[in-house]
Amino acid sequence: MKHVVAAIQMNCELGNKEGNLQKAQTLIAQALEQQATLIVLPELFNTGYRVEEQDWQYAETIPGETTEFLQRMATQHEVTIIGCILERGEIGGTIFDTAFVIAKNGILGKYRKTHLWDQENLRFNRGDALAVIHQEDLKIGLQICYEIGFPEGARILTLQGANVLIYPSAFGEQRYYIWDTASKARAIENGCYVIAANRSGIEKQSTQFGGKSRIIDPQGKVLVEAVQEDECIVATIDLQRVIQQRREVPYLRDLNKAIFHPSE
Template sequence: MPLPTAVAVPAAPLTVAAVQAEPVPGDVAGNAASAARLVRRATERGARVTVLPELFLPAYHLPTLAADPAGTDVAADAAATVDDARLDPLREAARDGGAAVVVGAAVRHPDGRRTISALLVDGAGDVRVGYDKQQLWSGERELFVAGDRGATLLVDDWRLGLGICYDGCFPEHGRAAAADGAHGYLCPSGYLAGSEHRRDLYYAARALDNTMYVVFANLVGGADPWRFNGGAAVYDPEGRPLARGADTGEAVLVVALAPEALAATRAAHCMLLDRLPDQGGARAALPA
Protein backbone atom coordinates (compact mmCIF):
# COMPACT_ATOMS: atom_id res chain seq x y z
CA MET A 1 0.00 0.00 0.00
CA PRO A 2 1.67 3.27 -1.05
CA LEU A 3 2.06 5.99 1.54
CA PRO A 4 2.71 9.70 1.03
CA THR A 5 6.29 10.76 1.70
CA ALA A 6 4.97 13.82 3.53
CA VAL A 7 1.52 14.93 4.59
CA ALA A 8 0.94 18.58 5.37
CA VAL A 9 -0.20 19.25 8.92
CA PRO A 10 -3.35 21.39 9.20
CA ALA A 11 -2.83 25.05 9.98
CA ALA A 12 -5.37 25.39 12.80
CA PRO A 13 -7.07 23.20 15.43
CA LEU A 14 -10.31 21.41 14.64
CA THR A 15 -12.92 20.92 17.36
CA VAL A 16 -14.79 17.61 17.14
CA ALA A 17 -17.43 15.83 19.19
CA ALA A 18 -17.85 12.11 19.86
CA VAL A 19 -21.34 11.15 21.00
CA GLN A 20 -22.71 8.18 22.92
CA ALA A 21 -26.50 7.92 23.12
CA GLU A 22 -29.39 5.47 23.05
CA PRO A 23 -31.77 5.55 20.06
CA VAL A 24 -35.21 3.92 19.91
CA PRO A 25 -35.44 0.89 17.59
CA GLY A 26 -37.34 1.73 14.41
CA ASP A 27 -38.02 5.38 15.23
CA VAL A 28 -36.06 7.23 12.55
CA ALA A 29 -37.92 10.51 13.06
CA GLY A 30 -37.53 10.44 16.84
CA ASN A 31 -33.88 9.45 16.63
CA ALA A 32 -33.19 12.23 14.13
CA ALA A 33 -34.68 14.67 16.63
CA SER A 34 -32.45 13.24 19.36
CA ALA A 35 -29.46 13.54 17.04
CA ALA A 36 -30.34 17.18 16.41
CA ARG A 37 -30.42 17.85 20.16
CA LEU A 38 -27.01 16.22 20.60
CA VAL A 39 -25.53 18.11 17.66
CA ARG A 40 -26.73 21.39 19.17
CA ARG A 41 -25.01 20.46 22.44
CA ALA A 42 -21.81 19.88 20.50
CA THR A 43 -21.93 22.98 18.32
CA GLU A 44 -22.70 25.18 21.32
CA ARG A 45 -19.27 24.07 22.59
CA GLY A 46 -17.59 24.84 19.28
CA ALA A 47 -17.65 21.48 17.48
CA ARG A 48 -17.09 21.72 13.73
CA VAL A 49 -17.64 17.97 13.31
CA THR A 50 -19.98 15.80 15.39
CA VAL A 51 -19.85 12.00 15.13
CA LEU A 52 -22.88 9.96 16.23
CA PRO A 53 -23.01 6.15 16.57
CA GLU A 54 -23.49 3.39 14.03
CA LEU A 55 -27.07 2.91 12.75
CA PHE A 56 -28.19 5.65 15.12
CA LEU A 57 -31.12 6.74 12.97
CA PRO A 58 -32.95 3.36 12.92
CA ALA A 59 -31.08 2.05 16.02
CA TYR A 60 -28.83 -0.96 15.92
CA HIS A 61 -31.48 -3.63 16.54
CA LEU A 62 -31.23 -6.33 13.90
CA PRO A 63 -34.71 -7.84 14.52
CA THR A 64 -36.34 -4.45 13.85
CA LEU A 65 -34.10 -3.80 10.85
CA ALA A 66 -35.08 -7.19 9.44
CA ALA A 67 -38.81 -6.80 10.12
CA ASP A 68 -39.27 -3.27 8.78
CA PRO A 69 -36.72 -2.35 6.11
CA ALA A 70 -39.05 0.19 4.51
CA GLY A 71 -39.55 2.02 7.79
CA THR A 72 -35.95 1.88 8.99
CA ASP A 73 -34.07 2.70 5.78
CA VAL A 74 -33.40 6.08 4.21
CA ALA A 75 -33.24 6.21 0.41
CA ALA A 76 -30.31 7.57 -1.56
CA ASP A 77 -30.52 8.74 -5.17
CA ALA A 78 -27.99 8.11 -7.91
CA ALA A 79 -25.90 11.06 -6.66
CA ALA A 80 -25.85 9.56 -3.11
CA THR A 81 -28.12 12.38 -1.87
CA VAL A 82 -30.68 11.61 0.85
CA ASP A 83 -33.92 13.60 0.89
CA ASP A 84 -36.04 12.35 3.79
CA ALA A 85 -38.31 14.67 5.76
CA ARG A 86 -37.69 12.66 8.93
CA LEU A 87 -34.16 14.10 8.98
CA ASP A 88 -35.27 17.76 8.85
CA PRO A 89 -34.46 18.49 12.55
CA LEU A 90 -30.94 17.17 12.04
CA ARG A 91 -30.51 19.22 8.87
CA GLU A 92 -31.61 22.31 10.77
CA ALA A 93 -29.21 21.68 13.64
CA ALA A 94 -26.27 21.24 11.27
CA ARG A 95 -27.25 24.37 9.34
CA ASP A 96 -27.71 26.45 12.49
CA GLY A 97 -24.35 25.32 13.86
CA GLY A 98 -22.55 25.58 10.53
CA ALA A 99 -21.04 22.20 11.30
CA ALA A 100 -20.67 18.76 9.73
CA VAL A 101 -22.44 15.74 11.21
CA VAL A 102 -21.57 12.08 10.67
CA VAL A 103 -24.44 9.79 11.68
CA GLY A 104 -25.14 6.09 11.17
CA ALA A 105 -28.03 4.98 8.97
CA ALA A 106 -29.41 2.05 7.00
CA VAL A 107 -29.42 3.16 3.36
CA ARG A 108 -31.31 1.83 0.36
CA HIS A 109 -29.48 2.59 -2.89
CA PRO A 110 -31.10 2.94 -6.33
CA ASP A 111 -29.75 -0.45 -7.42
CA GLY A 112 -31.46 -2.12 -4.44
CA ARG A 113 -28.38 -2.51 -2.25
CA ARG A 114 -28.93 -1.99 1.47
CA THR A 115 -25.89 -0.75 3.38
CA ILE A 116 -24.83 0.25 6.86
CA SER A 117 -23.66 3.77 6.12
CA ALA A 118 -22.31 6.97 7.57
CA LEU A 119 -24.43 9.88 6.40
CA LEU A 120 -22.78 13.26 6.11
CA VAL A 121 -24.92 16.28 6.96
CA ASP A 122 -22.99 19.38 5.92
CA GLY A 123 -23.15 22.92 7.23
CA ALA A 124 -25.73 23.84 4.59
CA GLY A 125 -28.03 21.09 5.85
CA ASP A 126 -27.58 18.85 2.81
CA VAL A 127 -27.45 15.09 3.43
CA ARG A 128 -25.52 12.53 1.42
CA VAL A 129 -24.10 9.07 1.90
CA GLY A 130 -20.49 9.53 2.94
CA TYR A 131 -19.37 5.94 3.36
CA ASP A 132 -20.74 2.38 3.27
CA LYS A 133 -19.37 -0.05 5.86
CA GLN A 134 -16.90 -2.45 4.24
CA GLN A 135 -16.48 -5.04 7.00
CA LEU A 136 -19.86 -6.44 7.99
CA TRP A 137 -20.09 -8.25 11.31
CA SER A 138 -22.01 -11.45 12.07
CA GLY A 139 -25.77 -11.15 11.42
CA GLU A 140 -25.32 -7.88 9.53
CA ARG A 141 -24.35 -9.99 6.51
CA GLU A 142 -27.88 -11.37 6.29
CA LEU A 143 -29.41 -7.90 5.93
CA PHE A 144 -26.80 -5.68 4.30
CA VAL A 145 -24.28 -5.52 1.46
CA ALA A 146 -20.70 -4.46 2.13
CA GLY A 147 -19.32 -1.23 0.71
CA ASP A 148 -16.49 -1.42 -1.79
CA ARG A 149 -14.43 1.71 -1.15
CA GLY A 150 -13.13 3.99 1.55
CA ALA A 151 -13.87 7.68 2.00
CA THR A 152 -12.17 10.75 3.40
CA LEU A 153 -14.03 13.77 4.77
CA LEU A 154 -12.41 17.16 4.17
CA VAL A 155 -13.04 19.84 6.81
CA ASP A 156 -11.00 23.00 6.44
CA ASP A 157 -7.54 21.52 5.79
CA TRP A 158 -8.14 18.42 7.93
CA ARG A 159 -8.46 15.04 6.23
CA LEU A 160 -10.64 12.61 8.20
CA GLY A 161 -10.98 8.97 7.15
CA LEU A 162 -14.34 7.28 7.70
CA GLY A 163 -14.83 3.84 9.22
CA ILE A 164 -17.78 2.12 10.90
CA CYS A 165 -17.36 -0.14 13.95
CA TYR A 166 -15.98 -3.51 12.72
CA ASP A 167 -13.92 -1.69 10.06
CA GLY A 168 -11.77 -0.38 12.91
CA CYS A 169 -10.87 -3.91 13.99
CA PHE A 170 -8.77 -4.25 10.83
CA PRO A 171 -5.41 -2.44 10.87
CA GLU A 172 -5.52 -2.25 7.09
CA HIS A 173 -8.63 -0.08 7.16
CA GLY A 174 -7.10 2.63 9.29
CA ARG A 175 -3.86 2.35 7.32
CA ALA A 176 -5.78 2.92 4.07
CA ALA A 177 -7.08 6.17 5.57
CA ALA A 178 -3.52 7.14 6.51
CA ALA A 179 -2.37 6.29 2.99
CA ASP A 180 -4.92 8.81 1.77
CA GLY A 181 -3.31 11.42 4.00
CA ALA A 182 -5.76 11.27 6.91
CA HIS A 183 -5.02 13.31 10.01
CA GLY A 184 -7.91 11.62 11.82
CA TYR A 185 -10.27 8.64 11.63
CA LEU A 186 -13.99 8.95 12.45
CA CYS A 187 -15.68 5.76 13.66
CA PRO A 188 -19.42 5.59 14.37
CA SER A 189 -19.80 2.29 16.24
CA GLY A 190 -22.06 -0.07 18.15
CA TYR A 191 -20.16 -2.15 20.73
CA LEU A 192 -22.16 -4.58 22.82
CA ALA A 193 -21.81 -4.88 26.59
CA GLY A 194 -18.99 -7.27 27.44
CA SER A 195 -16.68 -5.98 24.71
CA GLU A 196 -15.12 -3.18 26.73
CA HIS A 197 -11.55 -4.51 26.47
CA ARG A 198 -11.68 -4.71 22.67
CA ARG A 199 -13.58 -1.42 22.38
CA ASP A 200 -10.84 0.42 24.24
CA LEU A 201 -7.97 -1.37 22.50
CA TYR A 202 -8.85 -1.29 18.80
CA TYR A 203 -9.25 2.46 18.34
CA ALA A 204 -6.30 3.42 20.51
CA ALA A 205 -4.24 1.03 18.38
CA ARG A 206 -5.53 2.53 15.12
CA ALA A 207 -4.49 5.96 16.41
CA LEU A 208 -0.94 4.88 17.28
CA ASP A 209 -0.56 2.61 14.23
CA ASN A 210 -1.12 5.59 12.00
CA THR A 211 -0.17 8.54 14.24
CA MET A 212 -3.59 10.10 13.69
CA TYR A 213 -6.47 11.22 15.88
CA VAL A 214 -9.40 8.82 16.27
CA VAL A 215 -12.95 9.93 17.08
CA PHE A 216 -14.97 6.96 18.34
CA ALA A 217 -18.74 7.34 18.84
CA ASN A 218 -20.73 4.47 20.36
CA LEU A 219 -24.23 3.37 21.22
CA VAL A 220 -25.23 2.97 24.85
CA GLY A 221 -28.11 1.37 26.73
CA GLY A 222 -30.75 -0.95 25.30
CA ALA A 223 -31.84 -4.40 26.44
CA ASP A 224 -29.93 -7.68 26.18
CA PRO A 225 -28.85 -9.05 23.79
CA TRP A 226 -28.77 -5.60 22.16
CA ARG A 227 -27.27 -3.68 25.09
CA PHE A 228 -24.41 -1.34 24.22
CA ASN A 229 -21.53 -0.11 26.34
CA GLY A 230 -20.80 3.56 25.60
CA GLY A 231 -17.16 4.47 26.22
CA ALA A 232 -17.09 7.00 23.38
CA ALA A 233 -13.64 8.54 23.11
CA VAL A 234 -11.27 10.81 21.27
CA TYR A 235 -7.72 9.45 21.02
CA ASP A 236 -4.58 11.47 20.34
CA PRO A 237 -2.05 10.31 17.70
CA GLU A 238 -0.22 8.20 20.30
CA GLY A 239 -3.43 6.37 21.23
CA ARG A 240 -4.05 8.16 24.53
CA PRO A 241 -7.66 9.07 25.35
CA LEU A 242 -8.18 12.82 25.44
CA ALA A 243 -11.78 12.23 26.56
CA ARG A 244 -13.80 9.11 27.30
CA GLY A 245 -17.42 8.49 28.17
CA ALA A 246 -18.64 6.14 30.88
CA ASP A 247 -19.98 2.69 30.05
CA THR A 248 -23.52 3.93 30.70
CA GLY A 249 -25.41 7.14 30.07
CA GLU A 250 -25.49 9.77 27.36
CA ALA A 251 -22.41 11.90 26.67
CA VAL A 252 -21.15 14.49 24.20
CA LEU A 253 -17.34 14.68 24.30
CA VAL A 254 -15.90 17.82 22.71
CA VAL A 255 -12.16 17.98 22.01
CA ALA A 256 -9.91 20.28 19.98
CA LEU A 257 -7.55 18.36 17.69
CA ALA A 258 -4.19 20.12 17.78
CA PRO A 259 -1.97 20.32 14.68
CA GLU A 260 1.09 20.77 16.90
CA ALA A 261 0.49 17.45 18.66
CA LEU A 262 -0.05 15.73 15.33
CA ALA A 263 3.21 17.15 13.94
CA ALA A 264 5.19 16.32 17.07
CA THR A 265 3.94 12.73 17.16
CA ARG A 266 4.70 12.17 13.49
CA ALA A 267 8.18 13.61 13.94
CA ALA A 268 8.89 11.27 16.85
CA HIS A 269 7.14 8.15 15.54
CA CYS A 270 7.79 7.68 11.83
CA MET A 271 5.93 4.44 11.05
CA LEU A 272 4.15 5.98 8.08
CA LEU A 273 7.41 7.03 6.47
CA ASP A 274 9.44 3.98 7.54
CA ARG A 275 6.94 1.36 6.36
CA LEU A 276 8.46 -1.01 3.80
CA PRO A 277 6.75 -1.17 0.39
CA ASP A 278 5.99 -4.87 0.90
CA GLN A 279 5.78 -5.17 4.67
CA GLY A 280 6.44 -8.77 5.71
CA GLY A 281 6.86 -9.85 2.08
CA ALA A 282 8.05 -13.35 1.27
CA ARG A 283 8.81 -15.42 4.34
CA ALA A 284 11.42 -18.03 5.02
CA ALA A 285 10.59 -21.22 6.90
CA LEU A 286 13.17 -21.72 9.66
CA PRO A 287 13.84 -25.12 11.22
CA ALA A 288 13.75 -25.18 15.02
Protein backbone atom coordinates in the same frame (compact mmCIF):
# COMPACT_ATOMS: atom_id res chain seq x y z
CA MET B 1 -5.19 23.82 12.89
CA LYS B 2 -7.15 23.38 16.10
CA HIS B 3 -10.73 22.10 16.08
CA VAL B 4 -13.31 21.50 18.79
CA VAL B 5 -14.84 18.09 18.10
CA ALA B 6 -17.65 16.12 19.73
CA ALA B 7 -18.80 12.51 19.95
CA ILE B 8 -22.43 11.78 20.76
CA GLN B 9 -23.29 8.72 22.86
CA MET B 10 -26.96 7.80 22.97
CA ASN B 11 -29.49 5.09 23.68
CA CYS B 12 -32.01 4.74 20.86
CA GLU B 13 -35.59 3.55 20.73
CA LEU B 14 -36.04 0.85 18.11
CA GLY B 15 -37.88 2.15 15.08
CA ASN B 16 -38.70 5.55 16.59
CA LYS B 17 -37.06 7.84 14.07
CA GLU B 18 -38.75 10.98 15.27
CA GLY B 19 -37.80 10.38 18.89
CA ASN B 20 -34.23 9.40 18.04
CA LEU B 21 -33.74 12.43 15.82
CA GLN B 22 -35.06 14.71 18.55
CA LYS B 23 -32.67 13.16 21.08
CA ALA B 24 -29.81 13.56 18.62
CA GLN B 25 -30.77 17.20 18.13
CA THR B 26 -30.70 17.79 21.89
CA LEU B 27 -27.25 16.24 22.20
CA ILE B 28 -25.97 18.13 19.17
CA ALA B 29 -27.19 21.33 20.83
CA GLN B 30 -24.99 20.47 23.83
CA ALA B 31 -22.03 20.11 21.48
CA LEU B 32 -22.82 23.46 19.90
CA GLU B 33 -22.95 25.10 23.34
CA GLN B 34 -19.35 23.92 23.80
CA GLN B 35 -18.33 25.40 20.43
CA ALA B 36 -17.88 22.05 18.66
CA THR B 37 -17.54 22.34 14.88
CA LEU B 38 -17.30 18.61 14.09
CA ILE B 39 -19.94 16.34 15.66
CA VAL B 40 -20.09 12.54 15.33
CA LEU B 41 -23.23 10.42 15.93
CA PRO B 42 -23.33 6.64 16.55
CA GLU B 43 -24.10 3.86 14.08
CA LEU B 44 -27.78 3.61 13.05
CA PHE B 45 -28.62 6.32 15.57
CA ASN B 46 -31.92 7.22 13.92
CA THR B 47 -33.51 3.74 14.01
CA GLY B 48 -31.63 1.72 16.58
CA TYR B 49 -29.50 -1.25 15.60
CA ARG B 50 -31.69 -4.34 16.03
CA VAL B 51 -34.36 -3.52 13.44
CA GLU B 52 -33.39 -6.45 11.23
CA GLU B 53 -37.00 -7.48 10.51
CA GLN B 54 -37.74 -3.97 9.25
CA ASP B 55 -34.45 -2.90 7.66
CA TRP B 56 -36.07 -2.06 4.35
CA GLN B 57 -38.89 -0.13 6.00
CA TYR B 58 -36.44 2.10 7.87
CA ALA B 59 -33.74 2.41 5.21
CA GLU B 60 -33.48 5.77 3.45
CA THR B 61 -31.82 7.28 0.45
CA ILE B 62 -28.94 9.71 0.87
CA PRO B 63 -29.93 12.51 0.64
CA GLY B 64 -33.18 11.74 2.41
CA GLU B 65 -35.17 12.38 5.56
CA THR B 66 -32.38 12.00 8.11
CA THR B 67 -29.62 13.70 6.15
CA GLU B 68 -31.92 16.63 5.38
CA PHE B 69 -32.76 16.91 9.10
CA LEU B 70 -29.04 17.09 9.94
CA GLN B 71 -28.36 19.36 6.98
CA ARG B 72 -30.58 22.06 8.43
CA MET B 73 -28.56 22.06 11.65
CA ALA B 74 -25.23 21.95 9.83
CA THR B 75 -26.24 24.91 7.68
CA GLN B 76 -27.76 26.96 10.49
CA HIS B 77 -24.78 26.52 12.81
CA GLU B 78 -22.03 26.18 10.19
CA VAL B 79 -20.78 22.86 11.56
CA THR B 80 -19.91 19.44 10.20
CA ILE B 81 -22.01 16.46 11.29
CA ILE B 82 -21.16 12.79 10.75
CA GLY B 83 -23.89 10.17 11.04
CA CYS B 84 -24.56 6.58 10.04
CA ILE B 85 -27.88 5.09 8.87
CA LEU B 86 -29.47 2.29 6.86
CA GLU B 87 -29.17 3.33 3.23
CA ARG B 88 -31.22 2.01 0.32
CA GLY B 89 -28.95 0.96 -2.52
CA GLU B 90 -29.29 1.79 -6.17
CA ILE B 91 -30.41 -1.76 -6.89
CA GLY B 92 -33.90 -2.37 -5.52
CA GLY B 93 -33.94 -4.33 -2.27
CA THR B 94 -30.28 -3.71 -1.36
CA ILE B 95 -29.32 -2.02 1.91
CA PHE B 96 -26.01 -0.61 3.11
CA ASP B 97 -24.79 0.46 6.55
CA THR B 98 -23.61 3.92 5.52
CA ALA B 99 -21.79 6.79 7.20
CA PHE B 100 -21.84 10.30 5.76
CA VAL B 101 -20.32 13.73 6.28
CA ILE B 102 -22.59 16.77 6.12
CA ALA B 103 -21.35 20.37 6.14
CA LYS B 104 -23.08 23.70 5.75
CA ASN B 105 -22.91 23.42 1.96
CA GLY B 106 -24.25 19.87 1.70
CA ILE B 107 -23.18 16.22 1.83
CA LEU B 108 -19.41 16.04 1.38
CA GLY B 109 -19.28 12.27 0.98
CA LYS B 110 -20.37 8.90 2.31
CA TYR B 111 -18.89 5.50 3.15
CA ARG B 112 -20.58 2.10 2.97
CA LYS B 113 -19.37 -0.40 5.57
CA THR B 114 -17.05 -2.92 3.96
CA HIS B 115 -16.51 -5.37 6.84
CA LEU B 116 -19.81 -6.69 8.18
CA TRP B 117 -20.22 -8.20 11.64
CA ASP B 118 -21.86 -11.64 11.97
CA GLN B 119 -25.57 -11.36 11.06
CA GLU B 120 -24.96 -8.08 9.25
CA ASN B 121 -23.84 -10.28 6.36
CA LEU B 122 -27.48 -11.35 6.01
CA ARG B 123 -28.84 -7.82 6.37
CA PHE B 124 -26.55 -5.60 4.36
CA ASN B 125 -24.56 -5.42 1.17
CA ARG B 126 -20.84 -4.73 1.48
CA GLY B 127 -19.36 -1.45 0.43
CA ASP B 128 -16.37 -1.64 -1.89
CA ALA B 129 -14.53 1.66 -1.60
CA LEU B 130 -12.51 3.75 0.85
CA ALA B 131 -12.05 7.48 0.48
CA VAL B 132 -10.84 10.41 2.54
CA ILE B 133 -13.34 13.26 2.83
CA HIS B 134 -11.86 16.75 3.01
CA GLN B 135 -13.34 19.51 5.13
CA GLU B 136 -10.91 22.40 5.16
CA ASP B 137 -7.75 21.06 6.87
CA LEU B 138 -9.59 18.07 8.35
CA LYS B 139 -9.02 14.97 6.27
CA ILE B 140 -11.63 12.52 7.47
CA GLY B 141 -11.29 8.76 7.19
CA LEU B 142 -14.57 6.94 7.82
CA GLN B 143 -14.88 3.44 9.23
CA ILE B 144 -17.83 1.89 11.10
CA CYS B 145 -17.98 -0.03 14.41
CA TYR B 146 -16.62 -3.59 13.88
CA GLU B 147 -14.03 -2.14 11.53
CA ILE B 148 -12.17 -0.65 14.48
CA GLY B 149 -10.58 -4.10 14.73
CA PHE B 150 -9.33 -4.04 11.13
CA PRO B 151 -6.07 -2.05 10.89
CA GLU B 152 -5.99 -2.31 7.11
CA GLY B 153 -8.80 0.14 6.41
CA ALA B 154 -7.42 2.71 8.82
CA ARG B 155 -3.95 2.42 7.31
CA ILE B 156 -5.21 2.77 3.74
CA LEU B 157 -7.15 5.88 4.71
CA THR B 158 -4.09 7.29 6.45
CA LEU B 159 -1.94 6.67 3.38
CA GLN B 160 -4.61 8.54 1.42
CA GLY B 161 -4.07 11.51 3.73
CA ALA B 162 -6.46 11.06 6.66
CA ASN B 163 -5.51 12.92 9.85
CA VAL B 164 -8.61 11.93 11.83
CA LEU B 165 -10.33 8.53 11.82
CA ILE B 166 -14.04 8.41 12.64
CA TYR B 167 -15.91 5.36 13.98
CA PRO B 168 -19.70 5.67 14.33
CA SER B 169 -20.46 2.51 16.31
CA ALA B 170 -22.93 0.17 17.95
CA PHE B 171 -20.20 -1.82 19.71
CA GLY B 172 -21.15 -4.41 22.29
CA GLU B 173 -20.25 -4.25 25.97
CA GLN B 174 -19.14 -7.90 25.94
CA ARG B 175 -16.16 -7.04 23.75
CA TYR B 176 -15.08 -3.85 25.47
CA TYR B 177 -11.52 -5.19 25.61
CA ILE B 178 -11.39 -4.91 21.80
CA TRP B 179 -12.93 -1.44 21.77
CA ASP B 180 -10.44 -0.21 24.36
CA THR B 181 -7.30 -1.61 22.77
CA ALA B 182 -8.16 -1.29 19.09
CA SER B 183 -9.28 2.34 19.29
CA LYS B 184 -5.96 3.32 20.86
CA ALA B 185 -3.98 1.17 18.45
CA ARG B 186 -5.56 2.76 15.38
CA ALA B 187 -4.52 6.17 16.70
CA ILE B 188 -0.96 5.14 17.60
CA GLU B 189 -0.08 3.19 14.47
CA ASN B 190 -1.37 5.94 12.18
CA GLY B 191 -0.32 8.92 14.27
CA CYS B 192 -3.77 10.49 14.04
CA TYR B 193 -6.83 11.37 16.09
CA VAL B 194 -9.64 8.85 16.56
CA ILE B 195 -13.23 9.86 17.30
CA ALA B 196 -15.35 6.85 18.24
CA ALA B 197 -19.05 7.53 18.95
CA ASN B 198 -20.76 4.47 20.40
CA ARG B 199 -24.27 3.38 21.29
CA SER B 200 -25.47 2.81 24.83
CA GLY B 201 -28.40 0.87 26.27
CA ILE B 202 -29.83 -2.55 25.51
CA GLU B 203 -32.02 -3.77 22.65
CA LYS B 204 -34.36 -6.79 22.54
CA GLN B 205 -33.22 -7.70 26.05
CA SER B 206 -30.09 -9.30 24.62
CA THR B 207 -27.86 -6.79 22.84
CA GLN B 208 -26.03 -4.63 25.37
CA PHE B 209 -24.06 -1.77 23.89
CA GLY B 210 -20.79 -0.75 25.49
CA GLY B 211 -20.88 3.04 25.45
CA LYS B 212 -17.51 4.54 26.38
CA SER B 213 -17.45 6.83 23.37
CA ARG B 214 -14.04 8.45 23.21
CA ILE B 215 -11.75 10.94 21.54
CA ILE B 216 -8.13 9.78 21.32
CA ASP B 217 -4.98 11.69 20.44
CA PRO B 218 -2.16 10.53 18.11
CA GLN B 219 -0.23 9.03 21.03
CA GLY B 220 -3.17 6.82 21.99
CA LYS B 221 -4.21 8.93 24.98
CA VAL B 222 -7.95 9.04 25.66
CA LEU B 223 -8.67 12.76 25.90
CA VAL B 224 -12.26 12.29 27.01
CA GLU B 225 -14.63 9.34 27.41
CA ALA B 226 -18.40 9.20 27.90
CA VAL B 227 -19.74 7.74 31.14
CA GLN B 228 -23.49 8.40 30.85
CA GLU B 229 -26.14 6.70 28.75
CA ASP B 230 -26.88 9.86 26.76
CA GLU B 231 -23.91 12.20 26.63
CA CYS B 232 -21.98 14.61 24.46
CA ILE B 233 -18.21 14.59 24.94
CA VAL B 234 -16.02 17.36 23.57
CA ALA B 235 -12.29 17.86 23.09
CA THR B 236 -9.97 20.19 21.22
CA ILE B 237 -7.74 18.51 18.66
CA ASP B 238 -4.61 20.08 17.20
CA LEU B 239 -3.64 18.78 13.77
CA GLN B 240 -0.08 19.97 14.33
CA ARG B 241 0.23 17.11 16.81
CA VAL B 242 -0.48 14.66 13.99
CA ILE B 243 2.54 15.99 12.12
CA GLN B 244 4.69 15.95 15.26
CA GLN B 245 3.75 12.40 16.20
CA ARG B 246 4.38 11.07 12.70
CA ARG B 247 7.86 12.60 12.78
CA GLU B 248 8.63 11.33 16.29
CA VAL B 249 7.40 7.80 15.57
CA PRO B 250 7.73 7.49 11.77
CA TYR B 251 5.66 4.38 11.09
CA LEU B 252 4.35 5.88 7.87
CA ARG B 253 7.78 6.94 6.63
CA ASP B 254 9.29 3.54 7.40
CA LEU B 255 6.42 1.44 6.05
CA ASN B 256 7.86 -0.88 3.39
CA LYS B 257 5.07 -0.65 0.87
CA ALA B 258 6.82 -2.99 -1.53
CA ILE B 259 6.12 -5.93 0.79
CA PHE B 260 2.39 -5.31 0.65
CA HIS B 261 2.24 -4.35 -3.02
CA PRO B 262 4.98 -6.40 -4.66
CA SER B 263 5.61 -5.78 -8.34
CA GLU B 264 4.46 -8.56 -10.63
